[in-house]
Amino acid sequence: MKVILNLDEVPLDQSSEGTRFAAATGEFGVLLGLFGLGAALHVVQPGKTATPFHRHHTSDEMFLVLSGSGTYRYGEDRLPFRAGDCLSAPAGAEGHQIINTGTEELRYVAFSNNTNADVVEYLDSGRIRVDVGAVGHHRENATFGAGGKLTPMGYWDGEDTGADK
Template sequence: MEPVNEADLEWVTTEHGETAFRRKKLAAAAAGGAGGAEPPATDPELGCSLYELPPGKRSWPFHYHTGNEEAFYVLAGAGTLRAADDEHPLEAGDFVACPAGAEGAHRLVNDGDEPLRYLALSTMREPDVTVYPDSDKIGVFTGAAPGGEGDRDVSGYYERGASVDYWDGEA
């Protein structure tokens, strides 16, 4: 068990339209040892990433996890939490816990003038299903939790209503 300093880790950038942020996977780096130089053999049971969300941008699409809890602690900046029940202003020092299930649906929005910097913590259970109410999609993950490292047995995004009969394709 060795400490990992976020200054020693490279930012990874994600950008898709209104979604744009930088992230450092702190827990995965710590699990790898040597300051995160080696990928972890397995996902830690608790995930923690440092995020930086530029002004005018949003985090992941509005979603919730059926198998994992998430929490956010705002370090700097200001923004808005779009939650299952409403929207809530966020500022440095705020903490929010998002339980698994529809009541934990969330998305962070930086509607301020400075970068919104926050820690995102989550359980790293798999399998997990993510639900995206705005686009009526689901994501399915086995073999590694969402945001986790390693090879996945099953991973994909699907229209929520898409289905086939249980016996389709049987000989």
């Protein structure tokens, strides 16, 4: 565990999907011994975004923009941001997405409270992700993790209630 870590020392993992999604991301909260506070550096090239439009139902998020600029998609709004801005994404509030609409690399730090459970709703696709950890945190050691599209149903639908016997 480190007590001081320069962002230049954060190991970055590159990921991409299709032509819209690409980012280099490095989780560093755990490197500092912080398991209840998520902290990750994101580096996003012009025209790209790191994540789909989504909202968390139990985890607050805050983004500190280090360099670059872009558009913060927050609910129905498209809000411009620049270096030095803090972007808010409270749990259960509007969906959010950070898009690099600028001409240079976008660098920001994402902070979140790590809980033992989270439900993430992907609003463009209608998907839901549920991760729950009986101990620890939902991201590292979920005892249940699944995602997909939900089918609305009543409380007793699909249960053997013994009524048909």
